[in-house]
């Protein structure tokens with residue numbers, strides 16, 4: 060039976076996450092965004108999340124109290140943390156994208172390895188290095204190589220824009236999933252993911268990007284120089300599904316970042332409405348649209364867009380929790396969320412005028428932060444491509 | 460817990476509605492639009508689905524319980540076949556469902572059995588008014604209490620089946636509140652005007668209606684002295700229109716998608732160009748997103764919760780969405796989209812009605 064009632068257990072954790080967002084995140088959001096503090100890690104928050112909140116939220120411990128809906132819980136927590144601040148969300152010491160890859164395609168031993176890392180006393184991160192300077196969307200064109208040498212793989216190449224590269228490799232005893240080709244003449248079929256543990260001397264972080272937003276999160280250039288790892292560190296074992304596995308990873312990651320993006324959109328809308336309220340501006344519902352004031356129209360349309368986008372995320376999560384095919388639905392919610400957060404946050408600045416543009420409030424920050432949702436985890440175009448190929452029944456050769 | 464899975468019973472209804480839509484509506488919609496007459500099979504075969512009797516409890520002659528969710532699931536399929544046919548087939552809802560939602564026991568006992576026989580019985584409602592600034596919450600049509608009667612005065616437009624229906628549910632302002640009144644066809648002071656000429660939904664007979672000091676017994680106020688919850692009816696009406704919008708959009712999208720795969724230009728199918736393929740992808744996304752809003756609003760109605768916001772979200776979103784999708788379908792067909800040999804121009808005309816025609820459908 061169709062139902063739009065969220066489970067009580069998730070609502071409770073959502074409330075808990077809201078308290079964290081209100082008390083521990085939002086008041087610090089501005090500080091970590093200023094140029095002077097870029098790349099500082101909010102350690103208080105990180106430690107708190109690691110030591111206290113993680114257990115309470117149980118978001119990434121399937122098999123505990125959420126046998127049925129771990130992903131549904133995750134999107135609700137992500138949305139709420141990002142409502143606090145999406146930069147903080149990006150710093151969460153959770154398995155994240157790299158972790159999803161391991162969970163989606165790893166061998167039992169590798170999954171166990173991941174689990175151990177996340178039982179450590181101090182915060183741990185995983186990262187995922189796919190993008191290179193000459194290719195982002197066209198990830199099958201990567202040039203980083205993996206060459207077998209006796210009992211090891213030796214990785215060489217340069218990776219770009221790696222989220223939490225520094226925190227996973229230098230600030231913690233974490234993991235990096237590195238995508239490399241075992242045969243540059245073969246493209247997609249030869250591309251495999253490899254697990255690189257922290258403190259491997261072959262990994263160098265050479266640059267932390269200065270960004271439009273998400274400034275609390277490190278996005279780094281990673282150089283792999285004769286980076287030697289054990290043979291068994293090929294993710295998924297020698298039978299690794301490789302590139303296909305990457306795509307499966309994205310299926311689950313897309314709703315997850317879409318949810319975070321919509322947290323930013325909601326933050327904007329909530330604050331906007333607070334300001335309208337303070338100024339005695341009431342929004343009338345039920346009235347035909349052609350009779351509404353411009354601001355009423357804007358607000359109601361934004362609310363409708365946000366709700367529609369959110370429900371697409373919820374639907375994707377629902378499918379993921381039931382292990383049903385969700386590629387198209389995940390891409391749909393990602394496209395929609397990218398578009399909605401971009402529009403709402405840009406509109407927020409417009410409606411607030413000089414206050415919107417000012418760095419004293421957060422509207423301008425949310426606009427800068429929100430834009431990322433349409434860029435990473437597959438740009439808006441790439442996700443449209445994924446959807447278009449599916450609905451048309453086209454291969455990547457038929458629809459480029 | 461969230462769920463996006465219709466019940467087994469709903470799945471059966473969806474598939475029956477789709478079959479009907481394909482078999483009876485699709486092939487006949489063009490003819491109906493050109494002649495302005497709906498095909499008799501629409502109500503004959505359509506009534507066999509038993510949608511309305513299945514929404515009415517046994518004690519009033521039906522065999523089920525009302526569910527707005529079931530209605531929106533069915534309405535999408537029906538409108539996917541043809542929006543006009545869907546409006547024709549569901550017009551009896553216009554009297555039956557407000558009575559079911561808000562009627563007195565006497566009103567239910569008197570009127571509901573009429574809609575539970577094996578023959579389609581006409582229904583009609585008059586909400587819209589032909590002036591700029593029409594607002595369902597500030598109607599210009601008025602009702603005054605006069606001893607044991609109400610006296611109604613005003614001008615209505617786009618009243619479905621006004622000439623054919625025995626009873627019209629007329630919405631009027633009573634002490635500043637929108638309320639509904641059951642007006643029989645022969646009431647003195649009620650006159651049915653011309654058929655309304657519109658851009659689309661031509662085969663749905665819509666009329667202008669004038670009420671001049673039209674006096675009706677006080678017992679014919681919907682809900683009796685207590686009146687009705689107008690917002691509930693208005694919300695339910697918006698949800699209905701929204702569900703139809705999703706159906707129209709889906710029809711246009713599917714047609715454009717198939718066309719784009721067949722049509723060749725510059726040596727390949729036009730769908731192989733991103734400009735067309737992405738357009739189709741966006742149409743698909745918006746349709747799914749819209750459906751979620753419609754479902755949520757319907758779900759809230761079924762839960763007995765206030766659905767004012769959700770119904771407004773659904774109405775605004777689906778209205779824009781259906782128009783955007785139908786417009787793009789015309790664009791994808793190019794010149795062929797503009798001629799009446801293909802259905803997309805008809806869908807564009809019908810889609811424009813979705814965000815505008817308050818009160819011509821209800822779930």
Ligand SMILES: Cc1cc2nc3c(=O)[nH]c(=O)nc-3n(C[C@H](O)[C@H](O)[C@H](O)COP(=O)(O)OP(=O)(O)OC[C@H]3O[C@@H](n4cnc5c(N)ncnc54)[C@H](O)[C@@H]3O)c2cc1C
Nearest residue numbers: 187188189190194195196220221222278435436438440459
């Ligand atoms: C803050 C941040 C964090 C990131 N984190 C990570 C990470 O952790 N790991 C990682 O591996 N990467 C990460 N990325 C990289 C990100 O995934 C890429 O930037 C993204 O995939 C786009 O690749 P690109 O920048 O090379 O753009 P390009 O691929 O060069 O694309 C440029 C433009 O062309 C469009 N385009 C490309 N191909 C097509 C096509 N076939 N059809 C139509 N349009 C097309 C794109 O949509 C885009 O608009 C991160 C990026 C940022 C900014």
